[in-house]
Amino acid sequence: MRPLDPRLLRYAAAARTTLAVGGVLAVAQTACVVLFAWLVTQLVVRGVAGEQPAALAGLLGWLALVVLVRGAVGWLAESAAARGGATVVGQLRSALVAAIGRLGPGWLRTRSTADVTVTVGRGLDALDGYFTKYVPQLILTAIATPILVLVIFWQDPTSGLIVVITLPLIPVFMMLVGWATQAAQSKQWSALSRLSRGFLDVVDGLSTLKLFGRQHRQEARIRSVSDDYRVHTMKVLRMSFLSGFVLELAASLSVALVAVAIGLRLLNGQLDLSVGLFVLLLAPEAFLPLRNVGASFHAATEGIEAAQAAFAVLDEDRAAAGAAAGAASSSGQPGLVFDDVTISYDDREVVTGFSADIPPGTLAVLTAPSGSGKSSLLAAVLGFVPFTGTISAGGAVDAAGRRDAVAWAAQTPGLIAGTIASNVTLGSAHPEPALVAEALRLAAADELAPETMLGVGGAGLSGGQAQRVAVARALYRLRASGASVASGGTVLLLDEPTSALDETAEARLLGTLRRIADDGVAVLVVSHRDQVADAADLVLRMEAGSRVE
Numbered sequence: 001m002r003p004l005d006p007r008l009l010r011y012a013a014a015a016r017t018t019l020a021v022g023g024v025l026a027v028a029q030t031a032c033v034v035l036f037a038w039l040v041t042q043l044v045v046r047g048v049a050g051e052q053p054a055a056l057a058g059l060l061g062w063l064a065l066v067v068l069v070r071g072a073v074g075w076l077a078e079s080a081a082a083r084g085g086a087t088v089v090g091q092l093r094s095a096l097v098a099a100i101g102r103l104g105p106g107w108l109r110t111r112s113t114a115d116v117t118v119t120v121g122r123g124l125d126a127l128d129g130y131f132t133k134y135v136p137q138l139i140l141t142a143i144a145t146p147i148l149v150l151v152i153f154w155q156d157p158t159s160g161l162i163v164v165i166t167l168p169l170i171p172v173f174m175m176l177v178g179w180a181t182q183a184a185q186s187k188q189w190s191a192l193s194r195l196s197r198g199f200l201d202v203v204d205g206l207s208t209l210k211l212f213g214r215q216h217r218q219e220a221r222i223r224s225v226s227d228d229y230r231v232h233t234m235k236v237l238r239m240s241f242l243s244g245f246v247l248e249l250a251a252s253l254s255v256a257l258v259a260v261a262i263g264l265r266l267l268n269g270q271l272d273l274s275v276g277l278f279v280l281l282l283a284p285e286a287f288l289p290l291r292n293v294g295a296s297f298h299a300a301t302e303g304i305e306a307a308q309a310a311f312a313v314l315d316e317d318r319a320a321a322g323a324a325a326g327a328a329s330s331s332g333q334p335g336l337v338f339d340d341v342t343i344s345y346d347d348r349e350v351v352t353g354f355s356a357d358i359p360p361g362t363l364a365v366l367t368a369p370s371g372s373g374k375s376s377l378l379a380a381v382l383g384f385v386p387f388t389g390t391i392s393a394g395g396a397v398d399a400a401g402r403r404d405a406v407a408w409a410a411q412t413p414g415l416i417a418g419t420i421a422s423n424v425t426l427g428s429a430h431p432e433p434a435l436v437a438e439a440l441r442l443a444a445a446d447e448l449a450p451e452t453m454l455g456v457g458g459a460g461l462s463g464g465q466a467q468r469v470a471v472a473r474a475l476y477r478l479r480a481s482g483a484s485v486a487s488g489g490t491v492l493l494l495d496e497p498t499s500a501l502d503e504t505a506e507a508r509l510l511g512t513l514r515r516i517a518d519d520g521v522a523v524l525v526v527s528h529r530d531q532v533a534d535a536a537d538l539v540l541r542m543e544a545g546s547r548v549e
Helices: 006-011 016-048 053-107 111-126 127-155 157-165 169-204 206-211 217-267 273-324 372-381 401-403 420-424 433-442 463-480 503-518 530-534
Strands: 336-345 348-358 361-368 388-395 406-409 491-495 523-527 538-543 546-548
Touching: 006 016, 006 053, 006 273, 016 053, 016 127, 053 111, 053 127, 053 273, 053 372, 111 127, 111 169, 111 361, 127 273, 127 538, 157 217, 157 273, 157 523, 169 206, 169 217, 169 273, 206 273, 206 372, 217 273, 336 372, 348 372, 348 523, 348 538, 361 372, 361 530, 372 388, 372 491, 372 523, 388 401, 401 406, 406 463, 420 463, 433 463, 463 491, 463 503, 491 503, 503 523, 503 530
Parallel strands: 361 523, 361 538, 406 491, 491 523
Antiparallel strands: 336 348, 336 388, 538 546
């Protein structure tokens, strides 16, 4: 694993500023270290030579100033790292959420939602340790260590040679320990993901487990996964403490070699006291950044592991965006057009060579046996699943353009906690109450008050009511969108909108769809019901993914 992944600079612009500020402060810290060692050396040497305290007052004043400046610079470095880390984590989280939104539900369906949630939440939060501890020490190591080694070598080549020979031992130990720690951290991250998935599965299925009296059996499963996570966490902590001891030992032995060599030469008169003391004060400072990097690496491993998962998602989104960049933005064909569309999941074709043309002003119904790929076709229109061939909606062939031209209601209503009005106007920057009431009326849901509060998932509504609220949301978007109906720039997609409705509500909704189509909108309804097919201008029947007249 690289100490600093360049993708961090690509996806979080604030990381560049954080690194630049850290570099400037590292230079200031290094200068303070050298000045501190020189001033202490001069005070000791002159004191031993018998100079009066009054003559040393100036040096003492400068030493106090350097100590204050060094403390202030250290505080600024920590503050800049904390602020920069918070900003970078915020930028990464925003980029990750935006990427997940662009990749769409089709991509998310192939992932564990618990893993994605852990990565976006706790995983990126763990990057704080990476920026507040690891990155500042990494910058300090890259700047301070070479400068201090050069100063030592300039003052005393023998001590400089010892430092140059022993210094690489610390990175070697760091790599050896780091490999073991990274492996343990990966297992800990996997255990955390399993724990999250298991707990989410239990919560989702709690009603079913309760109904069949199996809820208590899940206690042992959750306890087992929790213990597994605890064991892996303790292994990581144990390695952290052991590695800290190893690094401290290596650095202490290296400094001891320098001290012994200086002491012997001082006794023999081969080295001046001012040089020996100056080098002896600088030697521990040369090893300190490397020791701190090794120690802080363990505080950052969880965040680094999560960052790798986040970067994988961002890279996938970047690749998808690059593949779509060459697509034309408009085909010049209004309405909804499918041209030789094929959709595959895991090398299994669910739709093969589907073609259809639904011009503006047409109410079309798509009917087929379950599992024939009807919902997949709608998802392809929205850009949520990959496909081959061409799909044009409102004249646009790119995914973003198609989504701008489409108003859509899925088979599953997908309601959120809040008022009915907030569900109908979901995604609207400026909700219009009059349009909300009209959309509910057109969806045959005018008995529902817009201010009615709903629970999570639309709790408080029946299945038919939730379905009509979802249709009202699509109709609201249709009325509120800026797409031109007259030019065929609007398409309405509905997936089984009447499956939970009675005959009266179904008839009202079909009348609404008829009027919307007559207004110049291309309407495509997925449905198994004969009443819907009877009301259509065009019926598309699929067998094994192909249109049959």
